[in-house]
Amino acid sequence: MLYFIEQFLNGIQLGMLLFLLAAGLTLIFGIMDLVNLAHGSLYMIGAYFAASFAQLTDSFVLGAILAVLATFAVGIVLEVVAIRRLYARSHLDHVLGTFGLLLFFNELVRLIWGPAGMTLSLPSEMLNAVEILPGLFYPVYRLVIIGVTLAVAGLLYGLVMGTRLGMLIRAGASNREMVGALGVNIKVLYTLIFGLGAALAGFAGLMQAPILTVQIGMGENILIAAFVVVTIGGIGSIRGAFVAALLVGLVDTVGRAFVPDLLRVYLSASASASLGRSLSSMMIYLVMALVLIVRPEGLFPAASK
Amino acid sequence: MKMTTIVPAAALALFVGPVVAQAQQQTVKIGFISTFSGPPAAIGNDMKNAFELGLDHHGRKLGGLPVEVIYEDDQLKPEVGVQKTQKLIESDHVDFVVGYIWSNVLLASLKPLVDSKTMTIVTNAGASQLAGEQCSPYVFSTSWNNDQTPASLGLYMNQKGVKTVFLLGPNYAAGKDMLAGVQSTFTGQIVGQELTRWPDQIDFSAELSKAREAKPDAIFAFYPGGIGAQFVTQYAQAGLKGHIPLYTAFIIDDLSLPRLKDLAVGIASAQEWVSDLPNAANQKFVADYKAKYSSSPSFYGAQTYDAVALLDTAVTAVKGDLSDKEGMRKEMEKADFASVRGGFKFGNNHIPIQNFYLDEAVKNADGSYALRTVTTIVKDDQDKFHDKCPMK
Numbered sequence: 001m002l003y004f005i006e007q008f009l010n011g012i013q014l015g016m017l018l019f020l021l022a023a024g025l026t027l028i029f030g031i032m033d034l035v036n037l038a039h040g041s042l043y044m045i046g047a048y049f050a051a052s053f054a055q056l057t058d059s060f061v062l063g064a065i066l067a068v069l070a071t072f073a074v075g076i077v078l079e080v081v082a083i084r085r086l087y088a089r090s091h092l093d094h095v096l097g098t099f100g101l102l103l104f105f106n107e108l109v110r111l112i113w114g115p116a117g118m119t120l121s122l123p124s125e126m127l128n129a130v131e132i133l134p135g136l137f138y139p140v141y142r143l144v145i146i147g148v149t150l151a152v153a154g155l156l157y158g159l160v161m162g163t164r165l166g167m168l169i170r171a172g173a174s175n176r177e178m179v180g181a182l183g184v185n186i187k188v189l190y191t192l193i194f195g196l197g198a199a200l201a202g203f204a205g206l207m208q209a210p211i212l213t214v215q216i217g218m219g220e221n222i223l224i225a226a227f228v229v230v231t232i233g234g235i236g237s238i239r240g241a242f243v244a245a246l247l248v249g250l251v252d253t254v255g256r257a258f259v260p261d262l263l264r265v266y267l268s269a270s271a272s273a274s275l276g277r278s279l280s281s282m283m284i285y286l287v288m289a290l291v292l293i294v295r296p297e298g299l300f301p302a303a304s305k
Numbered sequence: 306m307k308m309t310t311i312v313p314a315a316a317l318a319l320f321v322g323p324v325v326a327q328a329q330q331q332t333v334k335i336g337f338i339s340t341f342s343g344p345p346a347a348i349g350n351d352m353k354n355a356f357e358l359g360l361d362h363h364g365r366k367l368g369g370l371p372v373e374v375i376y377e378d379d380q381l382k383p384e385v386g387v388q389k390t391q392k393l394i395e396s397d398h399v400d401f402v403v404g405y406i407w408s409n410v411l412l413a414s415l416k417p418l419v420d421s422k423t424m425t426i427v428t429n430a431g432a433s434q435l436a437g438e439q440c441s442p443y444v445f446s447t448s449w450n451n452d453q454t455p456a457s458l459g460l461y462m463n464q465k466g467v468k469t470v471f472l473l474g475p476n477y478a479a480g481k482d483m484l485a486g487v488q489s490t491f492t493g494q495i496v497g498q499e500l501t502r503w504p505d506q507i508d509f510s511a512e513l514s515k516a517r518e519a520k521p522d523a524i525f526a527f528y529p530g531g532i533g534a535q536f537v538t539q540y541a542q543a544g545l546k547g548h549i550p551l552y553t554a555f556i557i558d559d560l561s562l563p564r565l566k567d568l569a570v571g572i573a574s575a576q577e578w579v580s581d582l583p584n585a586a587n588q589k590f591v592a593d594y595k596a597k598y599s600s601s602p603s604f605y606g607a608q609t610y611d612a613v614a615l616l617d618t619a620v621t622a623v624k625g626d627l628s629d630k631e632g633m634r635k636e637m638e639k640a641d642f643a644s645v646r647g648g649f650k651f652g653n654n655h656i657p658i659q660n661f662y663l664d665e666a667v668k669n670a671d672g673s674y675a676l677r678t679v680t681t682i683v684k685d686d687q688d689k690f691h692d693k694c695p696m697k
Contacts, residue, residue: 003514003515003518006514006517006518007511007514010510010511010514013510014508014510110342115341115342115343115344115346116344116346116347116350116531117343117344117347117531119534119564122542126542127541127542128541128542128544129542129543129544129545130544137517137543137544139510139539139542139543139544140542141542142510142542210538211508211535211538211539211542212507212508212535213344213507213531213532213535215343215344215531216342216343217343221505253510253511256511256512257511257514257515273500277476277500277502281502
């Protein structure tokens, strides 16, 4: 039972990281109708900024705050310089353009920080496990990720549901032309949303940096999972992204933890080990396929377009 | 079909080779394949640095001939590795190919090397197939067979009274070899094992939870390159350090140590080379490397540095006639040079027969960290696959 809870927490924690990445993606995709493959690059840049600023300031928290601000700034500049020119074009052009940006950022990071990758060290008090239930130890930092992401999700919900900017964002998701026709400066709104998405991606990158990695191309694998989350959750829906991220995180972790053991009941050890591994890496796509069959718009589609 | 293309080429080489050697001052052309992009670039650069230092120590000449080295990046991908290998052989016409970190990249590249009879020195990858049925007269290794390092750790765990162990490693050729290596010598019980996705899985939370649940006396892990450092960090964060001891192969080395620092102290590793081995060649290598590059060499570098000396014996023995592959092979089989690991012999399969040491990270008085030899686990160890190699 304790083992089950531990794996459950692992799944939640992965889901939280995916949510941070998917929230920005779904905003940009849903409201601006832009397919942004460079989202993973912003995730990478956030991690590199955090590692550099933490080194400069000697503080993890200060480094993290500066990194989020810096990634926000990079997002704004990127939108004004490049992304803006893509809105009027087709999705295929978006894919081509942002894929080019992805390659550009990989090379830029190689030029600035070198090919070897960086390390973001944690303060020593986060470098351990706590006993959250009798006999159940869990890494402090992974609990921090869960807690901080819940706070960010709450803030984001407040922003979208409770502020004027949020109202415009929601309105933009339902009917872009009408928002523009009502005299809202859509250009500035889009720039802000892109910056917000970038900051969220950068935040996801820096939160995972101490336990996973800071390296070139680090955002590319996880971006695929983030697109799965956006698709399951419903394009443009923050709530959908949250639920779908938890679902994907849990399915992936539970798949890795339990599927090979379950198969062992029916199959030989070696067959179940290899089949289990392939099956568990397919699980999130199977879930996506199922959701798309039952609800083609995703679990929580943003108001109809 | 293949034979018709190879035979005339070989005949031509035999015919043209000596003529060229006499006609002009020849250069020794070496193709060097390693990983120079992504986080494993740290390994590739260490190998390149050690190779360059070795060439410096030989006056940038091998057997009296000037040297030209072409460095190629395999990007950690077997399909890129084989393509770069073919390029070196077919369009650069190199005399030697040196390098290969990854077993899967080596296995993909082996066929063009052997088919073209290119003299090759593998300086890290230790795929068991190379030691066994796919051994070749033209391919030598200055490293080891994959399972030797973990097998020596298995012996060490027996000595330490470990009764149960949980095994973790990546799901590719070397990962499977490594886990099999522990199993071959460890006499206790293996209570569980996990092969994780390679190279993209970097979060081991589910696997570490499994290991904790199995309540073993020890955990054995193999994760090469930067991922090893992440593994140790996550092991420590999970609160396992101090509860379940970790025995590692290719995780704690001179490249990961500056990143891991205190996290690495107290974790057991095995290797065929440690920077403090007390022989003159090694002391010169380590001191000059530190002076030239302001960092410590790793075993990857040490193995590659040895390759330079081995190449030098080969070119010297044939007096610069690089078409005399038989002559070079016979000379190289003697391993007649001062290895930084303190001397070794080649087995019939061209894999070294050598000692394995237990090493441990220590913190120096000045706050830096270094690896120290603790004990010799096994002397003159030969891989188990040499019987399968048809060469005698």
